[in-house]
Amino acid sequence: MPARTRFIPWALAFAQIIAVVLAPAAAQATDKPFNVLCTTFPLYQIARNVTQNRASLNLELMLPAQLGCPHDYALTPQDMHKLSRADVLIINGLGLEEFLGAPVRKANPRIQILDSSAGIKDILRYSHAEGHDHEGHADGHAGLNPHLFASPRMAARLTLTIAEGLGRIDPAGADLYARNAQAYAARLNALAEEMRSLGRTLANTRIVTQHGAFDYLARDMGLQVVGVVSAHAGQPPSAAQTLALVQTIRRLKAGAVFTEPQYPARIAQTIAREAGIPAAVLDPVAGGPARAGLDYYEQAMRRNMATLKVTLGTR
Ligand SMILES: [Zn+2]
Numbered sequence: 001m002p003a004r005t006r007f008i009p010w011a012l013a014f015a016q017i018i019a020v021v022l023a024p025a026a027a028q029a030t031d032k033p034f035n036v037l038c039t040t041f042p043l044y045q046i047a048r049n050v051t052q053n054r055a056s057l058n059l060e061l062m063l064p065a066q067l068g069c070p071h072d073y074a075l076t077p078q079d080m081h082k083l084s085r086a087d088v089l090i091i092n093g094l095g096l097e098e099f100l101g102a103p104v105r106k107a108n109p110r111i112q113i114l115d116s117s118a119g120i121k122d123i124l125r126y127s128h129a130e131g132h133d134h135e136g137h138a139d140g141h142a143g144l145n146p147h148l149f150a151s152p153r154m155a156a157r158l159t160l161t162i163a164e165g166l167g168r169i170d171p172a173g174a175d176l177y178a179r180n181a182q183a184y185a186a187r188l189n190a191l192a193e194e195m196r197s198l199g200r201t202l203a204n205t206r207i208v209t210q211h212g213a214f215d216y217l218a219r220d221m222g223l224q225v226v227g228v229v230s231a232h233a234g235q236p237p238s239a240a241q242t243l244a245l246v247q248t249i250r251r252l253k254a255g256a257v258f259t260e261p262q263y264p265a266r267i268a269q270t271i272a273r274e275a276g277i278p279a280a281v282l283d284p285v286a287g288g289p290a291r292a293g294l295d296y297y298e299q300a301m302r303r304n305m306a307t308l309k310v311t312l313g314t315r
Pocket of ligand 1: 069070071147211212213233
């Protein structure tokens with residue numbers, strides 16, 4: 001049957017064309033595994049919520065969970081290894097990851113970088129940036145405050161940006177990411193609303209913080225950060241700066257000095273005692289336990305609400 005033998009190669013060729021045409025859709029349908037790396041703990045917690053039930057996505061945290069703000073961080077060989085096997089790197093942006101740069105592309109030229117703060121317009125500058133390390137850096141973010149994550153309202157925006165970015169990279173998961181993000185962002189916005197209401201009832205709204213981590217939360221709640229213990233996170237203030245801060249607290253009648261779990265509290269406690277006001281721990285959730293629950297951020301913010309109430313008093 002010569003006609004039939006001639007038909008078979010045609011059928012095979014046709015089948016190959018079909019296979020090529022269908023290939024992209026087929027690859028999506030099989031949900032090829034991909035690796036997403038988050039630089040910091042707060043981004044990792046957001047991404048965990050956004051990517052819930054997406055089995056093909058492997059999510060990993062780059063820096064140690066307990067580290068907190070990575071202002072003085074330097075990349076380790078372990079970080080480079082994580083970078084080398086990641087398809088996507090989710091970053092905070094705004095100069096928080098000064099440790100990144102050329103080494104990232106060297107470790108992994110094909111990595112896609114998802115900047116969670118991209119497109120956010122109402123970014124604050126550091127309010128107490130005297131001598132801050134961010135000043136003068138050539139990264140285009142000099143003086144911008146990167147601590148969006150410490151505000152539930154801004155964290156909700158980061159959540160939606162991360163979901164959109166992941167949806168573009170992994171279209172088969174886009175609907176799931178969008179649904180998860182809407183639910184989590186709604187919870188964060190409800191929390192932000194509660195914190196705003198609390199702000200209106202506080203007897204004293206003038207605070208001193210360890211470093212510039214709470215500027216966005218203060219904006220949400222109507223609090224004024226009248227001073228910071230260390231203008232460059234992690235570096236102790238000079239004797240002159242300490243004295244000036246005590247005088248500022250007395251002059252402006254600040255209500256409390258807030259320390260952070262990440263930094264030693266001793267100097268802040270001395271300043272508070274000297275000025276005659278309470279000191280307490282307020283957590284920007286820059287870090288947390290390695291096995292944190294999905295609602296760890298909300299729980300930490302509720303502890304912050306209780307602390308603000310007790311230390312600042314209510315009207
Ligand atoms: Zn910080």
